[in-house]
Amino acid sequence: MSESKWHDLGPVEDFSGKPLQALHVGSKKLALTCRDGTFSAISGTCRHVGGPLGEGTLQGEYVTCPWHGWKYHCSTGLGEPGYEEDSVPRYDVEVRDGHLWVDLKPATKAGKSVHKKHALDRSIKREDGPVRVVGISTTAMNTDLPRYSTSDSLLETSLEHARDALGAETRLIKLNELSFRACEGYYSKAARACTWPCSITQMDSNDQMDQVYEALVFWADVVLVSTPIRWGVASSLYFKMAERLNCVQNQVTTHDRVMIRNKVASFIITGGQDNIQAVAGQLLLFFGELGF
Numbered sequence: 001m002s003e004s005k006w007h008d009l010g011p012v013e014d015f016s017g018k019p020l021q022a023l024h025v026g027s028k029k030l031a032l033t034c035r036d037g038t039f040s041a042i043s044g045t046c047r048h049v050g051g052p053l054g055e056g057t058l059q060g061e062y063v064t065c066p067w068h069g070w071k072y073h074c075s076t077g078l079g080e081p082g083y084e085e086d087s088v089p090r091y092d093v094e095v096r097d098g099h100l101w102v103d104l105k106p107a108t109k110a111g112k113s114v115h116k117k118h119a120l121d122r123s124i125k126r127e128d129g130p131v132r133v134v135g136i137s138t139t140a141m142n143t144d145l146p147r148y149s150t151s152d153s154l155l156e157t158s159l160e161h162a163r164d165a166l167g168a169e170t171r172l173i174k175l176n177e178l179s180f181r182a183c184e185g186y187y188s189k190a191a192r193a194c195t196w197p198c199s200i201t202q203m204d205s206n207d208q209m210d211q212v213y214e215a216l217v218f219w220a221d222v223v224l225v226s227t228p229i230r231w232g233v234a235s236s237l238y239f240k241m242a243e244r245l246n247c248v249q250n251q252v253t254t255h256d257r258v259m260i261r262n263k264v265a266s267f268i269i270t271g272g273q274d275n276i277q278a279v280a281g282q283l284l285l286f287f288g289e290l291g292f
């Protein structure tokens with residue numbers, strides 16, 4: 001069994017008054033808390049995907065990870081009630097002669113419960129079969145008051161042609177029939193905080209963006225996106241979807257993993273305004289970044 005490794009952190013007044021702070025001691029990252037004058041320390045690295053716990057918040061007795069909100073008890077390191085097994089090591093802390101000391105030998109071990117893999121968390125394999133075309137409608141027209149949509153009409157005609165004349169399998173996704181959250185900007189916290197599958201998809205089983213991921217990443221060979229032009233740009237639903245696709249592009253940055261290969265993206269853009277070149281250019285650029 002390894003020996004204790006007590007380390008003098010410095011005068012205690014340097015640490016009091018801050019409910020939560022991140023400490024780096026050698027190679028160790030710690031989350032130090034001070035509640036009612038009592039110090040505690042747990043590992044500073046979240047068991048989810050490595051978020052910096054010391055940069056989170058102290059809510060009651062729990063340290064909340066700033067990336068996706070996992071919680072750990074500030075003095076035991078155990079996960080929040082119901083998730084105790086997802087724990088981080090705790091470290092003994094003492095005040096001696098006005099100095100704060102920490103034992104860098106962990107007092108407990110980390111734990112992680114077995115989490116069922118999300119259905120999207122699998123290898124990408126093209127199953128046998130004919131060419132597959134997914135149409136993605138991004139018009140935000142109110143479905144309660146149906147009207148003729150030029151972009152939808154052209155999309156449906158294109159899919160019909162792909163199916164009937166070319167023998168392709170087709171699928172149609174209408175974004176205005178899906179309930180999905182806007183991107184919450186985890187990437188802005190850290191590149192690794194933007195995960196695959198998307199953190200929102202993993203946390204919220206009601207979020208239906210998984211249908212788009214499934215079609216784009218796994219199923220389709222051809223993606224046909226239709227959008228009206230609104231104030232010189234693509235529709236708001238297009239951008240809502242595009243922002244949620246950050247997690248696909250980000251896999252290249254964080255894991256050198258190109259998720260989209262040997263696929264084609266094409267676009268139907270309709271509108272009475274000018275700026276078609278800019279809209280087409282923007283869509284081409286974005287889908288090119290994804291790997292199409």
Ligand code: FES
Nearest residue numbers: 046048051065068
């Ligand atoms: S909740 Fe901590 S890294 Fe995701």
